[in-house]
Amino acid sequence: MYSEKVIDHFTNPRNVGEIPDANGVGEVGNATCGDIMRIYLKIDDNGIIEDAKFKTFGCGAAIATSSMATEMIRGRSIEEALSLTNKAVIEALDGLPPVKVHCSVLAEEAVKTAVADYYRRRGEEVPAAAIVCDGCCEACAHKAQEE
């Protein structure tokens, strides 16, 4: 059911962990739905993503999309990270089963939420491209849990 690339990123996930001095952290999903992704970003003074790491609770596709999304934004500019789409993540993984597409949506939203956090920490206005729904991809029947 999964492509070889998905299995590769699931069994050997890239960028697992936390960044102690991250300046942007985004968490999306909830345990009720069965997926939580937390992405840590270290963004330098020139707006380049020096490092990206993740921690994910979820299925094989959730882990693989987290791994791929962090790979795709490392070393890129904030603008490039914000233009990352779930479709690009799916393509990079050689496809996902239809029922797992929402995992790629979560990965895209986790990146955007982490970037939004970066702007908030700096006291700057969050660009429209970084605003996503409140941590639920609406793929399932549950609503996002209140913080």
Place this chain on the structure above:
Amino acid sequence: MPFFGELYGNPSSAYSIGAQAAEALAEARKTIASLLGAKSGEIYFTASGSEADNWAIKGAAQALREKGRHLITSKFEHHAVLHAMESLERDGFEVTYLDVNENGIVDPAALEKAIRPDTTLVAVMLANNEIGTIQPIAEIAEIAHRHKAVCFTDAVQAVGNIPVNVKDLGVDMLALSGHKIHAPKGIGVLYIKTGTRVRTLIDGGGQERGRRGGTENVAFAAALAKALSIAVERMEDNARVAALRDRLADGLLARIPYARINGDREKRLCGNLNISFEFVEGESLLLWLDKNGICASTGSACNSASLEPSHVLLSIGLPAEKAHGSLRFTLSHENTEEDVDYILDTLPGIVQRLRDMSPLYNSSMARIADVAVRG
């Protein structure tokens, strides 16, 4: 399998190979009846366990609808039962879904409270398919009968695993399925006690004493009879299988913190183990187990098309996040102590590895000693 070759005859036809097929069908029916403590005339072949469930529930509800339109079942039935009930609700029937206690058992006292003069059917499964818990069906049937209701049990998961005798259970109808006991997929049986009023679900050409249309699947019926005979013989091995299952359960609980067994530990099928691991998700556990040559299943939403966690695990009070981290192991007489020990060596490392990348898991929590993962 002569029924696909020289004995291809239609059991309803007049020619001689048809008669031979009819004889084989009668023989299969007799074998199954005797293994269940029933009469041959009470055994009806269907195309699946789901068909048998649908026939029993819809057939009895419709046949008795002048008497009443209230039906009772439990919250953790198989979807064939739950969805048949929901279909009847759309047709104007009222259904009470009994709660299941935290050990995965339907309390007969709950039935006693819910049953009414207009209740016509009580349907509770004999053994749950996910957590393996065995239900007090004899008591449930007694209560149903005292209130003039028909009692049906879905015994798909129980037949071939525990002794099943329709007289001891006291039920009016019982469903079973072939593939659960190593017969081919696509054959089931509905036992209907003589005198039970059930409307026909599949109208047709008079097969199965006029109660279930469609030319009988002679080959699969014969296979089912054989498979059931073998399964009943193998029950001698149940105690050994239960000991293996307990070794696995105790071993996993000892090695992995934040784990719990789902369902009563005593009143359950010998080969069933359902266990939840906090902070991790079931499908990712399955992928790692599969990579290590271990086949299991999960109640996680992520492993289903519906994206909803197991209704069985939710019914016993498990919160969704723990249902997501559940695994079901099914052991059989073919499994060995080495198999169990291999799982005990392999799974703790898998759980730790996934916990280490889980945002729900605090790294200061109790760790599993051996974190090596094979493969």
